[in-house]
Amino acid sequence: MRATKSLLPLLLLPLLLLVFGAASSAFHPSTPTQTSEHYxxxxxxxxxxxxxxxxxxxxxxFVREGRVTPTDMLRxxxxxxxxxxxxxxxxGTLLAVSDPRNTRYGQYLSINDITDMVGPDPxxxxxxxxxxxxxxxxxxxxxxxxxxxxxxxRLPAMLAEDMFETMLYRFRHTAKVEASFIRAxxxxxxxxxxxxLVAFVSELIRFPAIRDLPFVPVPHAATASSFSSGSKSxxxxxxxxxxxxxxxxxxxxxxxxxxxxYNLPASLADPCAxxxxxxxAEFQFQYYDRxxxxxxANTCGVDSVSVEKNYAHNAAIVCTRGGGCxxxxxxxEWANVAAGGGAIPLSVYYSMQxxxxxxxxxxxxxxxxxxxxxxxxxxxxxxxxxxxxxxxVNTEFMKAGARGISIFIASGDQGVYGRExxxxxxxxxxxxxxxxxxxxxxxxxxxxxxxxxxxMAW
Amino acid sequence: xxxxxxxxxxxxxxxxxxxxxxxxxMRDREGSGGGFSNTFGTASWQAAAVAQYKMIAAxxxxxxxxxxxxxxxxxDLSCLGGSGNAYCVSAEVGSLAGVWGTSxxxxxxxxxxxxxxxxRLHAGLPPMGFVNPFIYxxxxxxxxxxxxxxxxxxxxxxxxxxxxxxxxxxGTPDYAKLEERVLRV
Numbered sequence: 001m002r003a004t005k006s007l008l009p010l011l012l013l014p015l016l017l018l019v020f021g022a023a024s025s026a027f028h029p030s031t032p033t034q035t036s037e038h039y040x041x042x043x044x045x046x047x048x049x050x051x052x053x054x055x056x057x058x059x060x061x062f063v064r065e066g067r068v069t070p071t072d073m074l075r076x077x078x079x080x081x082x083x084x085x086x087x088x089x090x091x092g093t094l095l096a097v098s099d100p101r102n103t104r105y106g107q108y109l110s111i112n113d114i115t116d117m118v119g120p121d122p123x124x125x126x127x128x129x130x131x132x133x134x135x136x137x138x139x140x141x142x143x144x145x146x147x148x149x150x151x152x153x154r155l156p157a158m159l160a161e162d163m164f165e166t167m168l169y170r171f172r173h174t175a176k177v178e179a180s181f182i183r184a185x186x187x188x189x190x191x192x193x194x195x196x197l198v199a200f201v202s203e204l205i206r207f208p209a210i211r212d213l214p215f216v217p218v219p220h221a222a223t224a225s226s227f228s229s230g231s232k233s234x235x236x237x238x239x240x241x242x243x244x245x246x247x248x249x250x251x252x253x254x255x256x257x258x259x260x261x262y263n264l265p266a267s268l269a270d271p272c273a274x275x276x277x278x279x280x281a282e283f284q285f286q287y288y289d290r291x292x293x294x295x296x297a298n299t300c301g302v303d304s305v306s307v308e309k310n311y312a313h314n315a316a317i318v319c320t321r322g323g324g325c326x327x328x329x330x331x332x333e334w335a336n337v338a339a340g341g342g343a344i345p346l347s348v349y350y351s352m353q354x355x356x357x358x359x360x361x362x363x364x365x366x367x368x369x370x371x372x373x374x375x376x377x378x379x380x381x382x383x384x385x386x387x388x389x390x391x392x393v394n395t396e397f398m399k400a401g402a403r404g405i406s407i408f409i410a411s412g413d414q415g416v417y418g419r420e421x422x423x424x425x426x427x428x429x430x431x432x433x434x435x436x437x438x439x440x441x442x443x444x445x446x447x448x449x450x451x452x453x454x455x456m457a458w
Numbered sequence: 459x460x461x462x463x464x465x466x467x468x469x470x471x472x473x474x475x476x477x478x479x480x481x482x483x484m485r486d487r488e489g490s491g492g493g494f495s496n497t498f499g500t501a502s503w504q505a506a507a508v509a510q511y512k513m514i515a516a517x518x519x520x521x522x523x524x525x526x527x528x529x530x531x532x533x534d535l536s537c538l539g540g541s542g543n544a545y546c547v548s549a550e551v552g553s554l555a556g557v558w559g560t561s562x563x564x565x566x567x568x569x570x571x572x573x574x575x576x577x578r579l580h581a582g583l584p585p586m587g588f589v590n591p592f593i594y595x596x597x598x599x600x601x602x603x604x605x606x607x608x609x610x611x612x613x614x615x616x617x618x619x620x621x622x623x624x625x626x627x628x629g630t631p632d633y634a635k636l637e638e639r640v641l642r643v
Contacts, residue, residue, distance in 0.1 A: 095502065098588040100595060100643035106584030242543070248554045249546035253538055253562075261538070261601075263634035264570060273579035278572040280565060289551065296548035319550070326549040330557050331565045333547055338569025344576065371575050371585045374568035376561035381497050390497055401588030406575075408568045410560035411533040412491025415610020416525075422612045427493045427525045433532050434495035439589050440532040441567045442626055443490040443539030443560045444603055450543060457606030457618040457625035458490045458540025 044165060045195035046187050048386040051205065055385065057169060057185030059207035060419075064185070065170040068157035072170070074182055076160065077202040077357060078128055078151040079392050086118040087395055093117070094402045094437070108404035111146050111367065118395070119148040124197045131194050135163050145365045147399065152361075157182050164188040164201065176210050178285060179354070183207065200388045208283070208354035209379035209419060242450050245300040251450055255300055255337045260452045267303055268340035277308075278339050279347040279370035281359045283377050286328035288348070289319040296333045297342075304342030305333055311362060312350035327376065335374055356432055357389075360396040360407075369405055375438075376410040380418040380428040390431055397437035409433050411442045488541060489610035490560055492624040494529030501530050503591040507622035514621065518607075520614035534590055535600060535627040539563030570631050574640045581641055592643065593628055597621065599636045600629035 039046055057064060096104040109117070125144045128151050132142050141154040157168050166188040173179040184204050189195065244254035258264050288307065297305040307314075319325035328348070336342040347370050351359045356377055363369050381390070400407055411433045412418060418428030433440040444455040494500075500508050508531045512519065539545075544556030575585045586592060593600075603626035609615025616624040 094588060095591070099503070099591040101591075105643070106587070108584060108587060245546040245554070249556070252544050252546035252556045254546055257543070258538070258566065262570070262631055264573075264631075265633070268573065268576055269637075270576060270580040273576055276572065276576050276579055276585075278568060280568075291551055292548045295552045296546075299548060299554065300546060326547060326555060326557060327561060329549045330545065330547045330562055334545060334562060335565035335569045335572075338566045339572040340569075340576070344569075344572045372568050372572045374565040376559075376564050378491070381495065387497065394498075404585050404587040406568075406571055406586055406589050408564050408571070410491075410564040411536075413488055413559045413561075414491060415487075415489030415608045415612070416491075416493045416520075416615045417610050417612060418491065421487070422610075425524065427520070427614075429493050429495045429497075429526075429529070429532070430491050431495075431497070433491055434493075434498060434530055436495075436498050436501040436530045437588065439534050439567075439593070440627070441560060441564045442492055442533035442536035442608075443558070443563045444536050444626055444630055445538070445540030445542030445606070447605060454605070455538065455601065455603050455626075455630055457536075457603060457608050457623075458488070458542070 039189060043192045044189040045192050046189045047195065047198060048200050048205065048388055051187070051386050053187065056187065056205055057171070057183060059171070059383070061174050061210065062171045062181075062207055063174055065172055065180075068161070068168045068170060068182055070156065070158055072157035072182060073154060074157045074160050074168075074203070075152065075154050075353065076204060077361065078153065079199045079202060079357070080120045080124050080128070080149045080151070080197055081199045082118050082120065082149065082395060087398075090114070090118050090395070090398050090402060094398050097404070098401060106404070109402045111364070111403070114399050114402060115147045118399070120197070122148060124148070125151055127194050127197060131163075131191070135159060145361060147364065150361050164190065164204065166204070171207070173210050176285070179210050181207065181354075199392050200386065202357050202389070203353055203355060206385045206389065207383075209383065210354065239450055239452050241452055249299065255302060257452055258338065264338065266341050268343040272340070272343045272345070275371075277345050277347065277370035278335060278372045278374070279349060279363075280328075280331045280335060281349045281351065281373060281375040281377065282328045282331070283351050283354045283359070285318070287315045287318045287325050288328045288332050289316040289325065292319065292325075292329050293332060296329075300337070302337055302341050305336040306342055306346070307332060307348055308345035309347040310350070311347065312352070314348065314350070331374060331376065357393055357396065360393065360400065363405065364396055364399050364403075369400075369403065371404065372406045372408070374408050375432075378410065378412050378430040378433050380420050381431045381434060382420065382428060390435070393432060394435055394437055397432070397435055401437055407438045408441050409435070409438045411440045413443070487611050489608045489615070490533070490536065490540065490625065492533050492608045492616055492626075494526045494531050494624060496526045496529060498530040499528055501590070503594050504531060504534075504622070507594055507597070507628070510621050511619065511623050514619045515617055515623065518617040518619075520616070524614060531622070531624045533624075533627040534593055535567065535629065535631065536603065537563040537567045537630050539566075567631065570633055570636075573633070574636055577637055578640050583641070586640065594622070596636075596639050596643075597628045599632055599639050601632055602629040
């Protein structure tokens, strides 16, 4: 019944998209396409060659604005190729040091060990650096990471157009309008002298998945009924544990619910080890304010809810002006609860680039990287644009694992069909949740809502 | 990967909202992500669990053209996070809200493993690192989830069965058992 009812809009959608597609191509000048002959004559090589021309500059929920201007700046990561044999060695090492049945279990590598194992020859990063310098990028805007495989560069967008022979436009998210990105509308290339050293350039063609959540709900008091979706269960919860955060949160999960169901203590059995730590990755213009952390700790009776360290800037002001910091606050509040009532120091990494690669390279370059990382970010594998990208991100996950770092990734909230939905009748797996080198976390419900007991798939 | 109690509102504000009217309820499109990768093959540390799933769940498997039977299966484990009972969160300077989604499950699981690391570090052992081989070798330390399906409200999905499944992984953590086990590996 449900399936047949949903057929009508699914049939209409392609029609609509066709109309909109035709309209948008009429508004924009046609994109010049470069032939392979052109690349040969010009002594250039196209990167990520498997990406079809029609995929550039197109992403669901993003609209194209104007061409980049002289004041637009870009921050790009140029990812170098690894020797496949070296990556295979890293994979074997990771499997050995992570397998409790292996004699090498727990014998993790240092950043230097990893550089020795997979780092490209120093001449590769040097050649890319020389190319950037020759194009007028100041040395202070070029940074090579410790593993010598990623060069982060800050440069004017118009200079990037020349260097990569591409056209850059500004794009804006239709729902989260503060999210705007500069992206290419056609393929990009590098001179043949350095192109073979480079796997791809991040943040040039890929669009992030952004949730369209414009505001924060207040489910209590008078507003509750107008938001009613029939799915809330804060009326007459039957277990006392569901009342532990006070009547406004009655029926919601409390620290006591986790404690009862998972046999999870509210505080650490032993003092926190000096080298123990946990970190959260935040991508969605999501910040936190101490007042909410304090109120949560008080309301739910948690020893301490705090952040020890921020990587990049926390803009607390956003949260107190209706900026929607709920995702970050959820992460911080509940990671503190589960990590012994705030006994384990917690850090937050901000990635303004909305990029999983940007985040993981920051972790991998950090000598004091936290031991456990929680990441609620993903997109369908099909939306990742190129396999080169997913393989490079995988290599970064392997490096983290080989150092003894645990990465937990949310498995997504749209069931098997993913963000693309059931339109083409196949499932859409999520990346990075589907990466073999992370721990993917799904969600459950109690079989009987508001009764601590058996769980079921959500 | 975060859902609020405003689904109906969100549908109404969608530019094509009229398409959704009378079609399906917003909540029906939710569900825990899971399945098999189209890009990466079944991982070595999960091969036995995945093979067992395909045998046990043979009767309930979706049509084979919809998914990649040789892919990496996910999730690896799960934790409360569905819409049945949202998590209490303080946001917007003290306004309490209910939030659900695997975005809620993930920091909770991460926090539990940080506690398990503490148990090991305190005993002079190295941290747990990449935990998947450990998880699949110690499935008895998790509450097996054997009900439900992650079809997101549509016609097909993967059913939770005994052992690992691509809806709930190996199940949800039993911290007391894990705390003992991590000292014995």
